[in-house]
Amino acid sequence: MAKLAICGGEPLVKExxxxxxxxxxxxxxxxxxxxxxxxxxxxxxxxxxxxxxxxWKSKVGQFERAFAEFQGAKFxxxxxxxxxxxxxxxxxxxxxxxxxxxxxxxxxxxTVTAVLRVNAIPIFVDIDPRNYTIxxxxxxxxxxxxxxxxxxxxxxxxxxxxxxxxxxxxxxNIYVIADCAHSHGSQWKGIGTGAVADAGTFSxxxxxxxxxxxxxxxxxxxxxxxxxxxxxxxIGRLPGKGFYEHYIPGTNLRMTEWQAAIGLAQLKRFPExxxxxxxxxxxxxxxxxxxxxxxxxxxxxxVTRWCFYYWHFKFIPEKWDGISRDKFLxxxxxxxxxxxxxxxxxLYKMPLFKEERFGRTGCPIKCPLYGKEIDYSNLYLxxxxxxxxxxxxxxxxxxxxxxxxxxxxxxxxxLKIRKNMEELRKI
Numbered sequence: 001m002a003k004l005a006i007c008g009g010e011p012l013v014k015e016x017x018x019x020x021x022x023x024x025x026x027x028x029x030x031x032x033x034x035x036x037x038x039x040x041x042x043x044x045x046x047x048x049x050x051x052x053x054x055x056w057k058s059k060v061g062q063f064e065r066a067f068a069e070f071q072g073a074k075f076x077x078x079x080x081x082x083x084x085x086x087x088x089x090x091x092x093x094x095x096x097x098x099x100x101x102x103x104x105x106x107x108x109x110x111t112v113t114a115v116l117r118v119n120a121i122p123i124f125v126d127i128d129p130r131n132y133t134i135x136x137x138x139x140x141x142x143x144x145x146x147x148x149x150x151x152x153x154x155x156x157x158x159x160x161x162x163x164x165x166x167x168x169x170x171x172x173n174i175y176v177i178a179d180c181a182h183s184h185g186s187q188w189k190g191i192g193t194g195a196v197a198d199a200g201t202f203s204x205x206x207x208x209x210x211x212x213x214x215x216x217x218x219x220x221x222x223x224x225x226x227x228x229x230x231x232x233x234x235i236g237r238l239p240g241k242g243f244y245e246h247y248i249p250g251t252n253l254r255m256t257e258w259q260a261a262i263g264l265a266q267l268k269r270f271p272e273x274x275x276x277x278x279x280x281x282x283x284x285x286x287x288x289x290x291x292x293x294x295x296x297x298x299x300x301x302x303v304t305r306w307c308f309y310y311w312h313f314k315f316i317p318e319k320w321d322g323i324s325r326d327k328f329l330x331x332x333x334x335x336x337x338x339x340x341x342x343x344x345x346x347l348y349k350m351p352l353f354k355e356e357r358f359g360r361t362g363c364p365i366k367c368p369l370y371g372k373e374i375d376y377s378n379l380y381l382x383x384x385x386x387x388x389x390x391x392x393x394x395x396x397x398x399x400x401x402x403x404x405x406x407x408x409x410x411x412x413x414x415l416k417i418r419k420n421m422e423e424l425r426k427i
Contacts, residue, residue, distance in 0.1 A: 003420045004420050004423050005334035006330055006427065007423055007427065011334060015336075017338075017410070018398045022211050023273075027265040027268060035261045038257075040058070040257065041258065042257060043060035043257060045058070049230075049237065058257060059257045063263045064076035066264065066267055067202075067219070068219045070270075071184075071192030071219055072192040072195035073200070073220060077219075078215065078217050078260060079217065081205065081216045083216070086111065086151065087117050088253055089177055089201060089218050089229055091118055092225050095120045097119040097370070099120045099147075100122075101120050101148060101151060102123045102125055102149070103115065103150075104133070105125065105127065106343060106346065107179065108153075109352075111151055112347055119363065120364060121146075123142050124376075124379060124381065125139055129386075129387065132155050132342075133152065134152045134153065134160055136164035136168060139152075140168045140172075143174065146370075150169065150174060150176055151177050151178070152165055152176065154182050154186060155182060155344075156182055156309055156342055157183040157209070157309045158183070158186070158297065159302075162176070165197075166197070169198075178196070178197035178201070179200075180202050183307065183308075184202060185210070185274045186305055186306055189302050194219045195219060198220065198225065199218055199219065200218070201217070202218075204216060204259070204263060207309075209309055210263070211266060212262045216255075228248070231248050232248060232251065233253035234253075235252055237250070274307045276401055278306070280404060280406070280407055281400055284311075284400075284410065284411070287411045288313070288411065293320050295313065297312045308400075310342050311394060311400065312393070312394050314391050315391055325341075325393065328417065328424075329341070331417050337399075337413045338399060339393060339394065340396075341388070341392050342393075344387050346379075346388060348376045395410070
């Protein structure tokens with residue numbers, strides 16, 4: 001009789017682990033009803049810029065201030081999603097046609113499409129094999145006279161090596177724009193992600209650890225970046241200037257009062273959720289020390305808080321006697337443990353880049369202002385290729401919001417698979 005669920009046996013876990021996401025209740029209803037009853041559903045109804053006292057009565061103004069402060073930044077600009085948050089700050093630092101922006105090969109596509117949307121050239125670099133974040137040495141090797149910025153991604157929520165990245169950026173006079181879409185609440189040496197770079201961008205999409213359903217934020221301690229980001233997201237207006245005075249070719253990326261209302265309520269829940277995730281993940285690390293063939297990713301001691309969107313871990317192929325990572329993940333899912341790979345597939349292998357689907361003119365890749373040849377189809381970065389093919393695994397953050405006993409069930413399921421590897425190998 002089959003023992004593994006993937007082979008027809010009984011699943012180890014029959015009820016969902018962790019908590020259903022998102023978590024919400026009366027606090028969200030209260031905030032939303034305040035917006036409804038006010039009749040003012042966009043922040044401009046309270047005063048359209050930061051210099052007006054009424055603006056801080058708006059939910060958007062309150063959320064910007066509260067989230068920026070939570071992450072340790074002076075300024076926040078709330079936008080309609082995390083993708084345009086990156087686009088807005090790239091425009092704010094002056095990225096234009098012909099400029100290069102260095103990005104990790106392992107990230108969600110939005111990091112890279114934002115670069116394309118401002119007519120710049122994404123330059124892919126490899127990742128650190130220890131924790132799957134961008135490799136600072138690879139960043140420095142990729143810098144050219146055309147490099148304007150690097151976008152490190154806190155993939156899964158793990159902060160990048162910001163000490164190394166900031167030092168490289170200062171040396172070469174480029175910007176560090178952190179994509180923190182996964183790392184709300186994470187800290188590098190006690191400072192929130194985003195605040196430790198020139199600017200940081202966040203997503204509040206439905207699955208994120210802090211969610212408004214949709215939404216995004218740019219945070220920064222640089223007043224010039226803040227003002228230009230504000231102008232770009234608010235149709236070219238500048239704080240303190242006239243409503244019908246437009247200073248740059250901006251667009252409308254404003255967050256609504258509805259999104260901000262949910263964000264404020266979610267932010268009140270956030271510290272407790274961070275604590276629960278940290279406690280459970282630390283316990284899981286302890287338990288996994290006794291499990292052969294599975295390893296947590298490296299956590300730099302300078303990462304003083306890791307609030308993860310998904311919890312990366314490593315499948316060690318040579319310890320599994322011919323069983324592949326993908327087969328292991330299928331078997332684990334069948335036992336009732338939700339798991340996947342995370343965003344580790346090399347983006348340069350996507351049809352967008354391999355087939356150069358950049359539109360009729362081929363811009364920005366073929367823009368005459370760039371004047372260089374670039375062929376993504378020939379790109380090969382060894383670490384990300386290996387991690388994507390055979391090593392990277394991930395658990396969703398909601399899995400870590402339940403009791404510590406859930407961590408024991410995860411390990412029990414992995415041990416069950418190891419005990420019955422011969423059965424799994426026959427599939």
